[in-house]
Amino acid sequence: MNPNQTVEDESQPSITAMTRRIQRLSIHLTPLPLFQPSPQLNMLTCAKANKLEFDKGSLSSYMRGKYRESQEKVLEFFKSRPYLQTPIEISMNEHRELCMRQLMALVREAKIKPFRYIVEDPAKYFAIAEAVGNIDISLGIKLGVHCSLWGGSVLNLGTKKHRDKYFDGIDNLDYLGCFAMTELHHGELCFHCGLQTIATFDRITDEFIIDTPNDGAIKWWIGNAAVHGKFATVFAKLILTTHDSKGDSDMGVHGFIVPIRDLKTHQTLPGIEIHDCGHKIGLNGVDNGALRFCSVRIPRDNLLNRFGDVSRDGKYTSSLPTINKRFAAMLGELVGGRVGLASSSVGFLKIAVTIAVRYSLLRQQFGPPKQPEVSILDYQSHQHKLMPMLASTYAFHFATRDLVDKYSEIKKTHNEQLVGDVHALSAGLKSYVTSYTAKSLSTCREACGGHGYAAVNRLGSLRNDHDIFQTFEGDNTVLLQQVAGDLLKQYKDKFQGGPLSVTWNYLRESMNTYLSQPNPVTARWESADHLRDPKFQLDAFRYRTSRLLQSAVARLRKHSKTHGSFGAWNRCLNHLLTLAESFIESVILAKFIEAVQNCPDASSRAALKLVCDLYALDRIWNDIGTYRNVDYVAPNKAKAIHKLTEYLSFQVRNIAGELVDAFDLPPYVTRAPLAMKSEAYAQYTQLVGF
Ligand SMILES: Cc1cc2nc3c(=O)[nH]c(=O)nc-3n(C[C@H](O)[C@H](O)[C@H](O)COP(=O)(O)OP(=O)(O)OC[C@H]3O[C@@H](n4cnc5c(N)ncnc54)[C@H](O)[C@@H]3O)c2cc1C
DSSP: OOTTOOHHHHTSHHHHHHHHHHHHHHHHHSOOOOOOOOOOOOOOGGGGTTOOOOOHHHHHHHHSOTTHHHHHHHHHHHHTOGGGSOOSSOOHHHHHHHHHHHHHIIIIISOOOHHHHHHHOHHHHHHHHHHHHHHOHHHHHHHIIIIIIIIHHHHHHSOHHHHHHHHHHHHTTTTOEEEEOOBTTBOGGGHHHHOOOEEEEETTTTEEEEEOOSGGGSEEEEETTTTTOSEEEEEEEEEEEOSSTTOEEEEEEEEEEEEOBOTTTOOBOTTEEEEEOOOOSSOTTSOEEEEEESSEEEEGGGBOOSSOEEOTTSOEEOSSOSHHHHHHHHHHTTTHHHHHHHHHHHHHHHHHHHHHHHHHHHOEEOOSTTSOOEEGGGSHHHHHHHHHHHHHHHHHHHHHHHHHHHHHHHHHHOOHHHHHHHHHHHHHHHHHHHHHHHHHHHHHHHHTGGGGGSGGGSHHHHHHHHHGGGTTTSOHHHHHHHHHHHHHHHHHHHHTTOOOOGGGHHHHHHHHHHHSOOOTTGGGOOOHHHHTOHHHHHHHHHHHHHHHHHHHHHHHHHHHHHHHHHHHHHHTHHHHHHHHHHHHHHHHHHHHHHHHHHOSSHHHHHHHHHHHHHHHHHHHHHTHHHHHHTTSSOHHHHHHHHHHHHHHHHHHHHTHHHHHHTTOOOTTTTOSGGGSGGGHHHHHHHHTTO
């Protein structure tokens, strides 16, 4: 007992404790009160010098997507309904049910129709998906599985008869669905080599029979399957029985619509066994399940027949001659999911960077002797952790926005050249951005010290929920290999005079320049003007990519003679991954430079230029060994790059508060107490019951 407590107080502790507990729970359930954006924190001590002044409003409106109002509508809807907000402490089953209620409310009450937007305006769909993910990442993924994966497979792999039959049910959530590709023994991207589920055509009954031939073929991790899904697009090998000496013919993997639960009773349908994949380290609002099929019969019409069809008499037709071509066409139609993951991942990075930067400006620790403490963002080590990350967030913003625009364009125009570009870019950006964000979420947690570990500050849930972005919709290591494969194909095409994709156009003009010996004079240039020249920066990125590409070709040729193509690829795998990352970095930089040049307001342009220079030089410095090895950069230039990078990092620190404000994230999105600027501590003490 507290020695100062009086006798009367003794009857009170339980009431006080109860009141405090209720207060605490209500804070968890009801969002923290929203503050009007407070004036920028005062710049502290050493960071005042040479602060770049810029018009934050103009930068915000340049960054602000065209669909900000639609996003705000989503956020307002949830903000005004506390019972639909995900509390911090919640069990898996409650979380799943809440997520389902959130999705229903979004579509049926708020009348927001994400599935419709996939068809009418894909960019709007991605914006809505990002906002929904800001409510709860589980909700964003549940929506993505239903609309983009299940709905997208019906739209893109099916034909008119499928759209006519399923569109309304998918749109209004009556037909909640799953996308069942992964099997226990094989992940999403090796389905051409390993998927075992079979769909055998029965000519007598005009049906397909879906079977799981062994335990390794059980569909695993399938989102919406454990509890809520009514249908699944099941990926299976299409088998035609010829009843002659030829035996069965495997026509390759196709998608089939399989009802899994009764539309009225919600009972699992005969022949289907569903199990729950259980508690996960994140995304527990999504009900992932495992599906086994035992002679499940579905009508022939349920084959998603855009790339291959079976007639009533069992004849197979396709405009694409080989299993591999059909596989590639099918995969190509499923890139939308990756575009969405890349753009949402940048959204989460913005939230984490905003929380970490705002808190780091506010938090003060040791200063010079007998002088006031300094903001922790004044420590060089802290700047090194957060400022290149802030610059990367800006860089990724523009690169993913361009990807979304390109994706929307191919959906409208079906421009073949652009389609190839979007495939490689979506694989590359999804893997590069999600890997970067995953690491950064940990860094942001650490940059906020102990308070970063409090669940209410969101960094833990962001980190755990986002982590799997690196794996699903194609494991990042596997996707980067697709990018490398595409680059090798482009390289071959170039030397055979074929067309190059839009993003690779620079090879046409300058491959030879990039591959010639570095110029010993420019290798010594070290002035800030030169190092901050976008031409120097982009040339350096592209030089590295071109060299990696050329040396990969030479190594693959050499090894394939003795080890065959698989062995050669495997011996060069790390090299190929570095090549893919280098390429993606050059694409990101090119888009950032373009965005700086197109920015209409001069002061915002200057701020963006500063951030872009930091992005470019930090990357060059990170890989300085490569540049030094080939004398692209002489020792004096390497030193100058390092010094300038530190200087730019310091300059960006001076405007870091404004730069995160310019992301223009609504307060509801950054609702962690640590992101509340000067009110952070008040929020925090209130939260623990003071
Ligand atoms: C929460 C969650 C939700 C999911 N939702 C769905 C869903 O709705 N529908 C669906 O169909 N699937 C879903 N998945 C499955 C997901 O797509 C797969 O987990 C993913 O494709 C990776 O496959 P895998 O798990 O078999 O990993 P593996 O492919 O076995 O990978 C394991 C490790 O091996 C490495 N590796 C694998 N192949 C190579 C290679 N060729 N070269 C170098 N390294 C390699 C990978 O980098 C990885 O580190 C989900 C998974 C999770 C966890």
